[in-house]
Amino acid sequence: MVDLYYIEDDPNIAFSVKEYLEQKNFKVTICVTLTQARQALKEHVPTFVLLDWNMPDGHGDNLCQWIRSNWKELPIIFLTVRGDSADIVSGFKSGADDYVVKPFALEVLYSRILALLRRTGNVAEQYLSCDGIMIDQNRHTVSCHSEEIALSAMEYQLLLYLMQNKGKTVTREKILERIWDANGNYVNNNTLTVTMKRLRDKLYQPECLKTVRSVGYRMEDTI
Numbered sequence: 001m002v003d004l005y006y007i008e009d010d011p012n013i014a015f016s017v018k019e020y021l022e023q024k025n026f027k028v029t030i031c032v033t034l035t036q037a038r039q040a041l042k043e044h045v046p047t048f049v050l051l052d053w054n055m056p057d058g059h060g061d062n063l064c065q066w067i068r069s070n071w072k073e074l075p076i077i078f079l080t081v082r083g084d085s086a087d088i089v090s091g092f093k094s095g096a097d098d099y100v101v102k103p104f105a106l107e108v109l110y111s112r113i114l115a116l117l118r119r120t121g122n123v124a125e126q127y128l129s130c131d132g133i134m135i136d137q138n139r140h141t142v143s144c145h146s147e148e149i150a151l152s153a154m155e156y157q158l159l160l161y162l163m164q165n166k167g168k169t170v171t172r173e174k175i176l177e178r179i180w181d182a183n184g185n186y187v188n189n190n191t192l193t194v195t196m197k198r199l200r201d202k203l204y205q206p207e208c209l210k211t212v213r214s215v216g217y218r219m220e221d222t223i
Helices: 011-023 034-043 060-070 085-094 106-120 153-164 172-183 189-202
Strands: 002-007 026-031 048-051 076-080 098-101 127-130 133-136 141-144 147-149 169-171 209-212 216-219
Touching (some): 034 060, 060 076, 060 085, 127 153, 172 189
Antiparallel strands (some): 209 216
């Protein structure tokens, strides 16, 4: 299923696009302000972004630039009434992959989305997120509310394993086996405790990283 964010403040257009694409097995989330879109993107990276230019709290080109600076490969299509050549050029300079001018045919928009996805694939699969914490698995980087965080190799592996099992309680024994024992580094429980403490400190004590007493740990979205 294609997970799509549509940043649009006109409820009629937003509903029409959402209804049509959901019939094509898309999951469509509507964001009616740029602020709402930024927050949504910090919590979860979608497969695709549709973006209007004129929004109640600013211009879509600023959001497009911000998206591109954080997720370089994430597909973005401008969907806007602004059809002057200067606007179209500006949209592409801001980082958009395509530009569709209103009014538009839903069938044409759908075809453009599919064409772009054929070239890019599901970029979102390289990202794991929980609340404001995000891992880019291709670049092996971690960010917390858009701030890049430097982790040690073991801290990164610990966070990655917990994120891969988000919503599940992972036992201390399983973590030790997966992260340390599998690499020939046989350590005791204290090593895990110390590594977890350092990880939490670097991530500003996130609420989404929970201790399950006498069992292990679990990551889950809290907002």
